[in-house]
Amino acid sequence: MPARTGAAFLRGLKDGREIWAGSEKVSDVAAHPAFAGAAQGVAGVFDLQLAHPQECLMSDPETGEPISVSHLIPRSRDDLARRHACLERIAEYTVGVMGRSPDYMNVTYAGFAGRCDEWGANGNEAGAENLVNYQKFLRRNDISLTHALLHPIVDKGLGEFIDPGNDVALHKVGETAHGIIVRGARVLATLAPFADELAVYPGYPLKPGCEDYALSFCIPMATPGLKFLCRDTFSQSGSARDFPLSARFDEQDAFVIFDDVEVPRDRLHINGNLAVYNQVMIRSWWPNVMQQTMIRAQTKLEFAWGLASKMAEAVNGVQPAAAQMLGEIWTFAEFTRSCVQKAEANAHEYGNGVWLPEGAPLYALRATLPSWFPRVNEIIRQLGSHNLFAAPTQAMLEDSGLRPLIDRYLRGAGDLTAEARSRIFRLAWDFAGSALASRNEQYERFYLASGPRNLQFCHMLADRSRADRLVDRFLTEE
Numbered sequence: 001m002p003a004r005t006g007a008a009f010l011r012g013l014k015d016g017r018e019i020w021a022g023s024e025k026v027s028d029v030a031a032h033p034a035f036a037g038a039a040q041g042v043a044g045v046f047d048l049q050l051a052h053p054q055e056c057l058m059s060d061p062e063t064g065e066p067i068s069v070s071h072l073i074p075r076s077r078d079d080l081a082r083r084h085a086c087l088e089r090i091a092e093y094t095v096g097v098m099g100r101s102p103d104y105m106n107v108t109y110a111g112f113a114g115r116c117d118e119w120g121a122n123g124n125e126a127g128a129e130n131l132v133n134y135q136k137f138l139r140r141n142d143i144s145l146t147h148a149l150l151h152p153i154v155d156k157g158l159g160e161f162i163d164p165g166n167d168v169a170l171h172k173v174g175e176t177a178h179g180i181i182v183r184g185a186r187v188l189a190t191l192a193p194f195a196d197e198l199a200v201y202p203g204y205p206l207k208p209g210c211e212d213y214a215l216s217f218c219i220p221m222a223t224p225g226l227k228f229l230c231r232d233t234f235s236q237s238g239s240a241r242d243f244p245l246s247a248r249f250d251e252q253d254a255f256v257i258f259d260d261v262e263v264p265r266d267r268l269h270i271n272g273n274l275a276v277y278n279q280v281m282i283r284s285w286w287p288n289v290m291q292q293t294m295i296r297a298q299t300k301l302e303f304a305w306g307l308a309s310k311m312a313e314a315v316n317g318v319q320p321a322a323a324q325m326l327g328e329i330w331t332f333a334e335f336t337r338s339c340v341q342k343a344e345a346n347a348h349e350y351g352n353g354v355w356l357p358e359g360a361p362l363y364a365l366r367a368t369l370p371s372w373f374p375r376v377n378e379i380i381r382q383l384g385s386h387n388l389f390a391a392p393t394q395a396m397l398e399d400s401g402l403r404p405l406i407d408r409y410l411r412g413a414g415d416l417t418a419e420a421r422s423r424i425f426r427l428a429w430d431f432a433g434s435a436l437a438s439r440n441e442q443y444e445r446f447y448l449a450s451g452p453r454n455l456q457f458c459h460m461l462a463d464r465s466r467a468d469r470l471v472d473r474f475l476t477e478e
């Protein structure tokens with residue numbers, strides 16, 4: 001089956017999955033007020049790829065059918081450039097507000113399948129074969145995939161790593177004729193209501209003796225025993241004119257419970273193989289997936305710069321203090337663009353013929369962006385002040401009695417109309433101040449490990465040879 005339309009994607013969501021939201025179990029995600037807007041938003045990603053085949057579609061290497069370029073296993077620098085164009089097009093559609101549009105997981109599984117040599121090490125040949133077959137299924141059926149990596153934390157005092165016998169973390173509890181039974185929970189599945197399938201793959205490493213926790217697999221969302229507890233919705237069911245982002249881009253986040261779930265044998269990619277579980281995420285995963293995440297981040301930062309500039313200009317507020325803050329956002333966008341370019345220019349083979357960007361610039365970004373994004377929101381709120389709340393809704397603008405008054409009292413500087421001004425400030429609040437904006441800030445802080453933890457990784461993993469040489473000269477001279 002070739003790349004799907006948005007309508008086909010929406011039809012697939014009605015599959016009996018167990019999604020809990022607020023006070024109810026939701027039977028039809030695409031029709032429910034908490035999810036309908038974002039369901040349309042994700043459907044838009046599917047339609048987008050069909051509308052831009054040049055950038056977003058390629059032929060499946062075996063069937064020849066058109067599939068998303070986000071499934072491409074990069075085997076050269078040119079492949080990475082091709083993937084960049086597709087990822088950028090998708091990032092522009094959501095202006096980076098959706099972190100987990102389906103391309104994120106497409107890129108992840110293309111990377112895993114490309115490095116099937118790592119997954120097939122230490123006697124895990126069958127798991128690696130299942131994984132390669134799964135990636136073919138994913139790309140040929142244009143599946144929307146969510147994932148949950150981490151064990152829920154019950155007591156941080158017990159340390160970073162789980163011990164054997166932990167009854168909270170996802171683990172195997174039995175075997176059946178067709179596969180295994182798993183029990184436990186994982187955090188946090190962004191996109192869950194809008195996914196067709198759930199992926200489980202390694203998060204933090206596991207200790208010896210934790211073989212039952214060493215699992216990786218993908219199963220349909222409607223698999224019996226799978227339960228998704230969604231956070232409160234931040235979706236706004238009003239018009240996209242009033243809530244340009246909240247009306248369509250609340251991608252949701254869900255806690256996942258596996259209440260004795262059967263995983264078919266052919267969907268198991270790791271089944272108790274601790275060595276493979278602890279190895280497969282180390283080398284290729286980060287630079288692979290961070291091409292997607294940093295193209296998205298760059299797009300979001302450039303959007304933020306444009307939006308903040310329009311806010312300032314709307315009230316002729318481009319005085320030095322404002323220009324300074326606008327310049328600050330621009331530097332974030334430009335640093336991000338430069339790091340992505342450097343990473344792609346220095347791309348190299350990582351093994352098994354797979355080409356990925358250089359890791360270091362992307363690690364540096366991942367460690368820094370969790371402080372840049374909150375600063376961007378702070379700047380937008382500083383620049384916006386009360387204007388963010390003096391932004392009439394579409395209904396107010398359409399009221400014939402109110403309209404002349406709004407046109408007079410809420411017009412912008414120069415010839416900016418009241419309606420144009422309102423749309424700028426409503427967009428700005430939705431981006432930097434709304435409930436969705438607050439969730440998005442939390443996402444940017446934590447979506448690939450926290451900023452503090454990434455800073456620690458940067459220090460621990462970086463090549464220090466030149467730094468040491470520069471210092472040692474002074475420490476060793478006679």
Ligand SMILES: Cc1cc2nc3c(=O)[nH]c(=O)nc-3n(C[C@H](O)[C@H](O)[C@H](O)COP(=O)(O)OP(=O)(O)OC[C@H]3O[C@@H](n4cnc5c(N)ncnc54)[C@H](O)[C@@H]3O)c2cc1C
Binds near residue numbers: 149160189439449453
């Ligand atoms: C909105 C949102 C969406 C998410 N979506 C997904 C998803 O789709 N799939 C998925 O698998 N996961 C998802 N996550 C979970 C995400 O992967 C984790 O939140 C992230 O990895 C951070 O892990 P943590 O919560 O354990 O935080 P930690 O890394 O433990 O950080 C928490 C705090 O602990 C402190 N800290 C830093 N370093 C250390 C250290 N070495 N030891 C102890 N404490 C330290 C820091 O101050 C940090 O702020 C999502 C999270 C959020 C917030």
